[in-house]
Amino acid sequence: MITVDEALECVLALSGPLSTEEVKVQDGLGRVLSMPVRARLSQPPFDASAMDGYAIRRDEMGETLRVVGESAAGRPWDGDAAPGTAVRISTGAAVPGAYDCVVIQENVSRQGDDIRVTAPQTGDNIRLHATDFAEGSEFFPRRPLTPRDLGLIASMNVAQIAVTRRPKVVILPGGDELVPPGSTPAAGQIVSSNDIAIGALARREGAETVILPIAGDSEASLKDSFERAAGADLIVTIGGASVGDHDLIGKVTENAGMERAFYKIAMRPGKPLIAGKIGGSAMIGLPGNPVSAMVCAEIFIRPLIRAMLGLGPISRLRRAELGRDLPPEGDRQHYLRAALSMRDGVPVITPFEDQDSARVGLLAQADALLVRKPNDGPRKAGEYVEFIPFD
């Protein structure tokens, strides 16, 4: 069995960044830029007033000044700024070039068209041309675009952006025991939930998803589902990965000519994970146990979707004090569902007693996955350990 790190390397090798498409900046939330955005103007595009008041010459601050015009936002003033004059100005308006200071109106007394500054002022209240960004400067964040990013791009006067196409992820649940949520299960049946959870995880990471109808435990049914999934960037099967008589994913993918990257990894839960390429699509075969499926999706599917979007892997490992003693580990890397708390300002992680990989209730309650290396020795409460927070 290969290690989790080796398996992740193989998974990331299944796909590079996808092609580019153009979208309007207002449709860019969560999308990933495929090339830098270049500012089409400088910001501010002119020296702009930061306050409502009067534009004056600093060295005339103590004098009576004649108000000769007004510079309003969107309506600059271009009159003659002779010595001894001032211009009424509003926040965001262009400061006429002859003046070097804006005094706020609260600190000015006005008699007709004459003003006097009544309180000393240190700052100049002017936002200089291009101090935020200069025309031609580039913006290329390596993350899904946030509302703040979109505001910046729009202010760069860029209306269309080049983003990486969303990966198309087709999810293929399978098992004779499964029925969709909301049905009335017959004897021996359970509700299919992994497809819903994995689909949501993939969408949140930036993919488009299609969840196929539940396939039966027959080669013909699975073959049919694979045909329907053709053309996907990533095919994710759920269940049927293990060694039982009805666990057919290995056989069906082999018959379909899958280039297998690996089958079975030193991971708990998640041992029967399969990955490879099938007909041009990346393929990940998740184990059916809901916790195993979800943990594998956290560790492998999220980074793969990021790679398809052109984003590198990020380390999600954090450190916390262990909340209770733990026995020695087995030979697989163990991801334990755990609760996070704070003690004296320090994060504490306490794994649940029951780690049964079928318990979705405990999975939903968990704040994090405590990560233990293969063959890790016994651990004492208070030792520092690593974990991945759920987000």
Ligand SMILES: Nc1nc2c(c(=O)[nH]1)N[C@H]1C(S)=C(S)[C@@H](COP(=O)(O)OP(=O)(O)OC[C@H]3O[C@@H](n4cnc5c(N)ncnc54)[C@H](O)[C@@H]3O)O[C@H]1N2
């Ligand atoms: N003799 C052995 N048995 C098992 C081994 C082994 O090494 N030797 N490995 C165990 C491990 S580890 C896991 S994990 C499971 C994985 O099995 P499969 O991937 O073949 O999954 P299934 O048998 O199809 O299902 C397991 C379990 O999960 C439920 N399931 C499946 N799909 C869904 C779904 N969409 N939503 C909710 N629940 C689902 C299914 O009903 C089963 O209860 O194998 C062990 N066995």
Ligand code: MOO
């Ligand atoms: O993936 Mo299996 O749950 O190791 O239980």
